[in-house]
Amino acid sequence: MGAKAKKALIKKQKKTSYSGKKESYDFLPLEGGPGKEIREEEVYVKNTDTVVYIGRIPHGFYEDQMEAFFKQFGAIKRLKIARNKKTGNSKHYGFIEFESPEVAKIVADCMHNYLLFEHMLQVHLVPSDRVHPKLWFGANRHFQPAKTREIERKKHNKERTIEQHRHLVEGILKRDQKRRKRLADAGIDYECPDFVGGIPCAPKKIKFDED
Numbered sequence: 001m002g003a004k005a006k007k008a009l010i011k012k013q014k015k016t017s018y019s020g021k022k023e024s025y026d027f028l029p030l031e032g033g034p035g036k037e038i039r040e041e042e043v044y045v046k047n048t049d050t051v052v053y054i055g056r057i058p059h060g061f062y063e064d065q066m067e068a069f070f071k072q073f074g075a076i077k078r079l080k081i082a083r084n085k086k087t088g089n090s091k092h093y094g095f096i097e098f099e100s101p102e103v104a105k106i107v108a109d110c111m112h113n114y115l116l117f118e119h120m121l122q123v124h125l126v127p128s129d130r131v132h133p134k135l136w137f138g139a140n141r142h143f144q145p146a147k148t149r150e151i152e153r154k155k156h157n158k159e160r161t162i163e164q165h166r167h168l169v170e171g172i173l174k175r176d177q178k179r180r181k182r183l184a185d186a187g188i189d190y191e192c193p194d195f196v197g198g199i200p201c202a203p204k205k206i207k208f209d210e211d
Contacts, residue, residue, distance in 0.1 A: 051104065052095065079097070
């Protein structure tokens with residue numbers, strides 16, 4: 001190696017060397033070049049989460065439709081849509097548990113921000129430690145709408161005591177007086193029919209208190 005080559009090599013080593021702290025390297029090059037550090041291999045963490053959260057579920061996309069759509073990715077273990085306890089209407093979010101964590105990961109990656117019936121689905125994996133024990137209460141059940149007419153019919157036709165009937169009539173008369181006053185204040189001359197429900201209802205509809 002000539003003198004010029006040695007000077008160039010020394011100059012190159014000075015440029016690549018660090019001032020201050022000396023770093024330790026796993027191996028040194030053969031011809032005096034800068035040392036290189038061997039990177040540790042990245043540890044692959046296996047995914048074990050099988051629960052997927054789905055938000056912004058459109059109207060009409062319920063349990064049957066959701067199961068038929070998402071089972072194309074893989075086997076579904078449990079499925080649940082959050083619903084109102086009184087009306088039974090959908091709250092537009094739900095959860096699906098797949099049998100395979102790989103399938104759940106694919107669904108979260110592919111279906112996030114997916115446009116479905118003018119709704120952008122929000123799909124995320126739920127960590128296993130954040131799954132509530134009562135999350136799947138009532139899952140895999142077909143929703144049955146509340147029989148509101150039957151409930152209101154029973155509520156209207158239920159047996160009442162004399163005190164309950166009197167309280168009901170007083171409320172009706174009070175509202176009737178307010179209605180008459182509003183009509184009079186508006187200058188409307190209208191003769192409202194008299195309320196004839198002041199008489200207690202038939203005895204078969206009245207529940208008497210036992211002495």
